[in-house]
Amino acid sequence: MTLLDAIGLRYAWPGTEAAAARAPGQRREALAGASLAVRPGVRLALLGGNGSGKSTLLLHLNGTLRPASGEVRWQGQPIDYSRRGLAALRQAVALVFQDPDDQLFAGTLAQDVSFGPLNLGLDPAEVARRVAAALAAVGLEALGALPPHMLSHGQRKRAAIAGALAMRPAMLVLDEPTAGLDPAGIDILLDHLDALHAQGMTVVFSTHDLLLARHWADEVAVLHQGRVIAHGGAAAVLDDAPVIAAAGLRPRRFADGRRPVSSPSWPGVSRPSTPHRRSADGRDTPGHDELAAPDGAAAAPLRRERPPHG
Amino acid sequence: MLRAIESCANTNRWHRHAGPVTLFCAGLMACVLLAPPLAAGPLIGIAAGLAAVAGAGVPGRLFLGAMLVPLGFLLTSALALCVTLGFDHGVTIGLSAAGAATALRAGLRAAGALAVTLCFACTVPAAAWIALLRRAGTPEALLDLLMLVHRTLFVLDETRASMVRALDNRLGFATKRLMLRSAAQAMALLFLRSLDRAARLERGLAARGYVDRLPVLPPDSAASPLGWTLAAGVPMLLGGVAFGLARAIGA
Numbered sequence: 120m121t122l123l124d125a126i127g128l129r130y131a132w133p134g135t136e137a138a139a140a141r142a143p144g145q146r147r148e149a150l151a152g153a154s155l156a157v158r159p160g161v162r163l164a165l166l167g168g169n170g171s172g173k174s175t176l177l178l179h180l181n182g183t184l185r186p187a188s189g190e191v192r193w194q195g196q197p198i199d200y201s202r203r204g205l206a207a208l209r210q211a212v213a214l215v216f217q218d219p220d221d222q223l224f225a226g227t228l229a230q231d232v233s234f235g236p237l238n239l240g241l242d243p244a245e246v247a248r249r250v251a252a253a254l255a256a257v258g259l260e261a262l263g264a265l266p267p268h269m270l271s272h273g274q275r276k277r278a279a280i281a282g283a284l285a286m287r288p289a290m291l292v293l294d295e296p297t298a299g300l301d302p303a304g305i306d307i308l309l310d311h312l313d314a315l316h317a318q319g320m321t322v323v324f325s326t327h328d329l330l331l332a333r334h335w336a337d338e339v340a341v342l343h344q345g346r347v348i349a350h351g352g353a354a355a356v357l358d359d360a361p362v363i364a365a366a367g368l369r370p371r372r373f374a375d376g377r378r379p380v381s382s383p384s385w386p387g388v389s390r391p392s393t394p395h396r397r398s399a400d401g402r403d404t405p406g407h408d409e410l411a412a413p414d415g416a417a418a419a420p421l422r423r424e425r426p427p428h429g
Numbered sequence: 430m431l432r433a434i435e436s437c438a439n440t441n442r443w444h445r446h447a448g449p450v451t452l453f454c455a456g457l458m459a460c461v462l463l464a465p466p467l468a469a470g471p472l473i474g475i476a477a478g479l480a481a482v483a484g485a486g487v488p489g490r491l492f493l494g495a496m497l498v499p500l501g502f503l504l505t506s507a508l509a510l511c512v513t514l515g516f517d518h519g520v521t522i523g524l525s526a527a528g529a530a531t532a533l534r535a536g537l538r539a540a541g542a543l544a545v546t547l548c549f550a551c552t553v554p555a556a557a558w559i560a561l562l563r564r565a566g567t568p569e570a571l572l573d574l575l576m577l578v579h580r581t582l583f584v585l586d587e588t589r590a591s592m593v594r595a596l597d598n599r600l601g602f603a604t605k606r607l608m609l610r611s612a613a614q615a616m617a618l619l620f621l622r623s624l625d626r627a628a629r630l631e632r633g634l635a636a637r638g639y640v641d642r643l644p645v646l647p648p649d650s651a652a653s654p655l656g657w658t659l660a661a662g663v664p665m666l667l668g669g670v671a672f673g674l675a676r677a678i679g680a
Contacts, residue, residue, distance in 0.1 A: 178632070178636070181636060183632060183635055183636040202640060205638075206638055206640075209636065209637065209638045210638070213637075214636040214637075216629075216632075216633050216636070218629070220584050220587075220626075220630075221629040221630060221632065221633040222630070222633030222634065222636070222637060223580070224576065224577055224580045224630060224633075224634065224643065225556070225576060225580070225643075225645045226554065226555045226556025226557075226559060226576060226579065226580070226645075226648070227554070227556045227648055229646065229648070229649075230556055230645035230646055230648060231645070233644075233645050233646040234634075234637060234638075234639075234643065234644065234645055235637050235638055237644035237645065237646070238637070238638035238639070238640075238644065239638070243646060246646055247646060250646065264439070264444075264445075264554075264648060264649065265439055266435065266439060266554070266555070266556070266580075266583070267580070267583075268432070268435070268580070268583035268584070268587070269435070269436060269439060282637065283637075286637075286638075
C-alpha cells in the first residue's frame with residue numbers, strides 16, 4: 120500500500136524549449152517520465168544532482184505543478200486539480216521550499232503560520248492553537264511576534280516548516296531542507312523532523328548530501344535527468360556505486376579516494392612556489408602534478424609546526 | 430536604516446500597544462496640521478521625539494539619523510521658497526520676506542509631522558497597523574498587497590545588499606564611472622530578480638493553499654485603559670498648549 124504515487128511524470132518549464140534549441144546539451148524536460156512511490160510513515164530521500172528534476176518532482180507531489188503527461192495518485196486516487204481538490208490535497212501533503220523566502224510573506228511568524236490553517240476554514244481559536252503548537256514543534260515559540268526578515272536563515276527554514284505543520288499534513292515534503300545550514304542548524308532541524316516522524320508523519324526530502332541520506336533516510340530514490348533511476352532501502356541504493364556515479368552524486372576527483380593528479384590552470388593565475396614547465400608547444404603549464412605521488416596518495420606527510428616555546 | 434526602523438518597531442517597549450500608540454500619533458498629527466505651525470511644529474516635534482525615545486525606548490541616534498535625510502529635503506525646499514524671481518527688468522533674483530515666512534511655517538509644520546511619522550514608524554510594527562486597517566474596514570485586496578509589498582521590500586533589500594557586496598568585491602565601485610555603471614547594473618538586475626521573486630512567492634503561496642486571499646490572524650495586542658486615556662489625552666493637552674503658545678507669541 121502506498122500513500123502517494125507519481126507515475127511517468129513529464130514536465131517542461133516554460134521557456135526551456137527555446138533554451139534547449141540554442142544549447143544542444145540543455146534538457147528540454149525537467150521531468151522525463153519520473154515515477155516514485157511513497158509508502159506511509161517512511162523517510163524518503165530524493166537524491167540527485169543539480170538540474171536532475173528533484174524540485175520539479177516535489178512540486179508535483181501536492182499539485183503545485185501539473186504534469187504534461189503521467190499522473191500523481193494520492194492514496195490510490197488520481198489528484199483532483201479542481202480548487203476544492205487541491206485544497207484537500209495541500210492539507211494532506213505540505214510542501215516546504217528550499218528558500219524559505221519563497222513562502223514566508225506575512226508580517227510576523229505567527230501570522231505566516233496561521234495562513235494555511237485559515238485557508239482550511241478553521242475558526243480563529245483553533246488556528247491560534249495550531250500556530251502555537253507548530254511554532255513549538257520547531258522551537259520558535261518565543262519568536263512568533265517577529266517578522267521573518269529579523270530571523271536567521273536556519274530559523275526561517277524552521278518557520279517555513281512550522282507553516283507546513285500547522286496544516287497537520289500526513290506527508291511533509293521538504294526541498295533541500297539542510298541547504299545553507301551549518302552542522303548545528305542541521306542537527307536542530309533533524310531533531311525536529313525526528314520528532315515529527317516519530318509521530319507517524321511521512322517525510323520526503325530532496326538533497327544531494329549522501330551522508331544525510333545514509334544516516335537519516337529509510338529509503339532513497341535517485342533522480343537523474345528527470346527520471347528516477349533507483350529506489351530502495353537507503354544502504355542498498357547508496358552502496359550501488361554505478362547508480363551514484365551515473366547520477367553525478369560523488370565528485371569525480373573523490374570517487375576513488377585519491378588526490379587529484381593535476382589542477383586546472385586558470386588564465387593569469389600562477390603559483391610562484393610551484394615550478395612551471397614549458398610544454399612542447401611552448402605553453403607554460405603549472406607543475407602541480409609533481410606534488411602528487413605517482414600512486415595518487417598524499418604527496419607529503421602532514422607536518423606540524425613545533426611551538427616556539429617548548 | 431529600513432531594517433533598523435523595522436527592528437525597532439518590533440522590539441520597542443510599546444510594540445504590543447499598537448492601538449493606543451496609533452491613536453496617540455494620529456492625535457499628534459492632527460495637532461501639527463491644525464494648530465498654528467510656529468508653535469505646534471516645534472512643540473509636537475519635540476513631544477513625538479521624546480515619546481519615541483524616552484517612552485518607547487527607540488534609540489535616539491536612530492531617531493535623529495532617520496530624520497536627517499528628510500530634513501535635508503525640507504531645508505532645500507524651504508530655501509527655494511525664500512527666493513523670488515522677477516522678470517520685469519530682465520531676470521532678477523532676490524530674497525522674499527513673505528516667502529521666508531511661508532518657508533518657516535511650512536518647514537516647521539513638516540518637521541513636526543515628520544517627527545510624528547517617525548515616532549509611529551519606530552513604535553508600531555507593520556503587522557499591527559495592517560491589522561488596525563483591517564479592523565477599520567480597508568478592502569482585503571489592498572491589505573494583502575500592503576503585506577506582500579512590506580515583506581518583499583525586505584527580501585529585495587537583502588538581495589540588493591548581496592548584489593552590491595558582490596559588485597564591490599570585484600571593484601565595481603572603485604571609480605565614479607564604475608560606480609555609476611555598477612549601480613545601473615544592480616538596479617536592472619534587481620528589477621529582474623523582483624519579477625523572479627514574485628513568481629516564486631506565488632508558487633510558494635499556491636503550495637500553501639492560496640487562492641485569492643491572504644488571511645492571517647491578527648497579532649497579539651495589549652492595551653490598558655490608562656494607555657488609551659493617555660493616548661487620547663496627551664495630544665489634546667499638547668494641542669491646547671500649542672494654541673495657547675501661538676496666541677502668546679502672536680503667531
